[in-house]
Amino acid sequence: MIEIQNVTKVYKLTRKQMEEQKTKASMKIAVKDVSLTAREGEIFGILGPNGAGKTTLLRCVATLLNPTQGQITVNGFDTVKEGEKVRRSLAFLTNEVKLDAHFSPKYLFRFFGRLYGLPEDVIEARRKELFEYFDITKFEDKRMEELSTGMKQKASIAVSLVHDPDIIIFDEPTNGLDIITARAVTDYLKLLRERGKLVIISTHIMPEAQKLCDRMAMIINGSCVFQGTLQEALEQTGADDLEDAFFELYRRKEETV
Amino acid sequence: MKNVGIIMRKELYRVFSDKKMVFGLFIMPALVVIGLYLLMGIMMASIMKDWEEHEPTVLVYQAPESFQEYMDQVREDNEVHSADTVYKWHELPVGLYTIGDIRYHIIWLEDEQEIEAAKEDIYNGELDLILAFPKGFDQQIQNYQVGDIIPDIETYYNPSEDYSDNAREDVLAFILEGYRNQLLEKRLGSLEQLEIYTIDRDNEESVIQNDNKAQGKLFGSIIPYMITILLFAGAMSLGADSFAGEKERGTMAALLMTPIKRSTIVYGKLFALMILSGLSALIYGGAMIFAMPLLYRTLGAMTGQELNFPPSQMCMMLILIVTLVFLYVALIAVCSTLAKNMKEGSTFISPVYMIVMVIGVISMFRGEEVTNLQYLIPLYGPTMALKNVFTLDITLPGFLLATLSNLVIGALFAWLTAKMFHSEKIMFNA
Numbered sequence: 060m061i062e063i064q065n066v067t068k069v070y071k072l073t074r075k076q077m078e079e080q081k082t083k084a085s086m087k088i089a090v091k092d093v094s095l096t097a098r099e100g101e102i103f104g105i106l107g108p109n110g111a112g113k114t115t116l117l118r119c120v121a122t123l124l125n126p127t128q129g130q131i132t133v134n135g136f137d138t139v140k141e142g143e144k145v146r147r148s149l150a151f152l153t154n155e156v157k158l159d160a161h162f163s164p165k166y167l168f169r170f171f172g173r174l175y176g177l178p179e180d181v182i183e184a185r186r187k188e189l190f191e192y193f194d195i196t197k198f199e200d201k202r203m204e205e206l207s208t209g210m211k212q213k214a215s216i217a218v219s220l221v222h223d224p225d226i227i228i229f230d231e232p233t234n235g236l237d238i239i240t241a242r243a244v245t246d247y248l249k250l251l252r253e254r255g256k257l258v259i260i261s262t263h264i265m266p267e268a269q270k271l272c273d274r275m276a277m278i279i280n281g282s283c284v285f286q287g288t289l290q291e292a293l294e295q296t297g298a299d300d301l302e303d304a305f306f307e308l309y310r311r312k313e314e315t316v
Numbered sequence: 317m318k319n320v321g322i323i324m325r326k327e328l329y330r331v332f333s334d335k336k337m338v339f340g341l342f343i344m345p346a347l348v349v350i351g352l353y354l355l356m357g358i359m360m361a362s363i364m365k366d367w368e369e370h371e372p373t374v375l376v377y378q379a380p381e382s383f384q385e386y387m388d389q390v391r392e393d394n395e396v397h398s399a400d401t402v403y404k405w406h407e408l409p410v411g412l413y414t415i416g417d418i419r420y421h422i423i424w425l426e427d428e429q430e431i432e433a434a435k436e437d438i439y440n441g442e443l444d445l446i447l448a449f450p451k452g453f454d455q456q457i458q459n460y461q462v463g464d465i466i467p468d469i470e471t472y473y474n475p476s477e478d479y480s481d482n483a484r485e486d487v488l489a490f491i492l493e494g495y496r497n498q499l500l501e502k503r504l505g506s507l508e509q510l511e512i513y514t515i516d517r518d519n520e521e522s523v524i525q526n527d528n529k530a531q532g533k534l535f536g537s538i539i540p541y542m543i544t545i546l547l548f549a550g551a552m553s554l555g556a557d558s559f560a561g562e563k564e565r566g567t568m569a570a571l572l573m574t575p576i577k578r579s580t581i582v583y584g585k586l587f588a589l590m591i592l593s594g595l596s597a598l599i600y601g602g603a604m605i606f607a608m609p610l611l612y613r614t615l616g617a618m619t620g621q622e623l624n625f626p627p628s629q630m631c632m633m634l635i636l637i638v639t640l641v642f643l644y645v646a647l648i649a650v651c652s653t654l655a656k657n658m659k660e661g662s663t664f665i666s667p668v669y670m671i672v673m674v675i676g677v678i679s680m681f682r683g684e685e686v687t688n689l690q691y692l693i694p695l696y697g698p699t700m701a702l703k704n705v706f707t708l709d710i711t712l713p714g715f716l717l718a719t720l721s722n723l724v725i726g727a728l729f730a731w732l733t734a735k736m737f738h739s740e741k742i743m744f745n746a
Binding site for chain 2: 123
């Protein structure tokens with residue numbers, strides 16, 4: 060379970076960043092007082108436009124960043140004080156976290172398995188299972204740099220799941236993937252949910268979220284404007300689908316600014 | 317510790333499984349060194365052979381009779397070629413005189429007007445040397461009284477021409493010196509009067525020295541410089557890649573997502589870098605030791621294989637090198653962790669490399685006078701210690717302090733790198 064309590068994340072901007080973002084403010088509030096709870100056995104969507112603060116929030120959960128205010132616990136462990144225990148129970152997949160292109164999926168799987176302290180036979184069993192599921196076996200000895208984007212993504216997913224984590228955080232899971240690979244990935248996320256795992260995805264593709272997510276939170280300009288099920292989103296906004304519901308929430312938020 | 321090993325093995329595997337990297341890092345430098353030394357040896361031998369084979373052409377202006385007699389006498393003494401004219405210089409005959417191992421082409425000139433043409437030829441490199449005697453040289457010598465002006469023989473030569481430079485040196489040493497002695501003998505009756513005393517005529521044990529220290533002095537001036545430069549250069553590009561490069565490629569984030577401590581990642585990388593840079597320096601140094609005799613052999617001088625250090629010296633050198641590598645890689649780690657990408661990493665490391673180079677150069681000229689406390693100065697002290705190990709001028713406290721300096725400063729930088737790994741700003745530019 061993940062509990063996010065009143066989390067705010069503020070970035071200090073360098074002069075160069077201030078110039079790039081054409082702002083005079085030396086601080087940027089990326090996430091503002093967000094509180095969420097996500098539980099095992101569900102796919103939880105963090106929805107919002109680009110730059111809304113989704114990735115920052117997920118990076119805080121994954122212990123890569125520390126919240127400026129508030130607290131995040133993962134399976135009861137504090138992300139700031141007990142980072143190592145938190146990382147042991149989750150997998151974080153994002154475009155910014157990449158695997159070394161020089162190595163093969165097989166080598167990387169073993170390498171990360173060892174870093175998680177898994178015995179060799181467990182690593183081997185996990186590798187067989189995941190490589191077969193994602194159809195990686197036939198190119199497991201090729202270097203990552205020789206693989207296509209889809210293959211790379213599949214290999215990255217398999218490697219990140221080596222330790223069979225309880226929580227899987229997936230930032231833009233189908234971004235840049237072809238339709239077949241995207242389906243393989245979403246199918247696997249559903250499988251993980253069936254196995255009782257908590258899957259958190261961030262996306263700005265509303266139809267994908269509508270199909271996949273059991274519950275969701277909508278982040279606009281760093282603030283959480285909605286948290287609940289698809290049904291609750293539709294009821295609250297009077298929209299027919301998630302995309303319309305999102306736009307309605309977006310409009311309301313803009314009005315309050 | 318187990319995880320440090322896992323990270324270290326991965327770093328090593330990354331290098332050793334990349335043929336281009338192995339070639340660039342280990343094989344190419346060795347080949348370049350061997351090739352370069354071989355080429356230098358061949359080139360230098362060929363130049364020296366050319367010098368030896370060259371027959372200098374010397375124009376003697378207003379040669380006194382005594383000199384001409386001396387030349388004939390020397391030539392006859394050596395039972396060499398006749399004075400047949402083989403060719404002419406400005407209508408003047410050229411005689412061949414072999415003195416020692418050198419065959420001189422001698423032109424006897426009396427006409428003052430030709431001297432300018434001869435100087436022109438010296439300038440153009442067609443003549444090697446002019447020996448100009450003053451008028452009435454023999455008379456001046458015969459009538460000499462103490463207090464008279466001593467007759468002066470003028471030489472004209474072209475120092476920018478090797479043949480001319482060598483010809484002057486040879487003529488002064490092998491012809492004019494003998495000629496002077498002959499004249500002195502005539503004036504004084506015997507040269508022994510002039511000699512007064514000799515030095516070490518029968519004393520074969522004149523040299524009392526520690527051979528190791530003597531050869532250490534020779535190597536001590538250059539090897540510590542080479543070792544420090546090579547150690548640093550070996551770790552430089554790899555360090556930039558291992559820290560800044562991994563950040564740039566996004567692969568560092570994957571490591572940071574694992575449940576191991578960040579300091580473990582840092583130490584794993586540092587140890588791998590130490591091994592790689594040590595190995596690179598070893599191969600480079602080995603290639604030099606292998607290649608140096610090639611150079612010396614062609615020159616007929618000493619061989620580089622004469623290095624023979626006592627075990628204690630070897631141990632000290634090894635400990636100093638290992639701890640120095642630790643300090644270098646820790647320094648490189650700090651610089652490249654600060655950087656956002658490889659390019660920036662290389663830029664940050666460059667000033668440190670400059671400092672290491674400057675200290676290396678200083679170590680070539682300074683040494684014995686280092687005080688114990690100076691051995692503690694980071695980078696400088698240990699480099700000096702390395703030099704003084706070679707020259708056997710190291711003291712035990714000096715060695716211990718230099719090692720301590722490496723370890724403490726290295727550990728400080730390693731700790732700083734680990735601290736930096738916890739910074740969002742540095743690791744994620746957040």
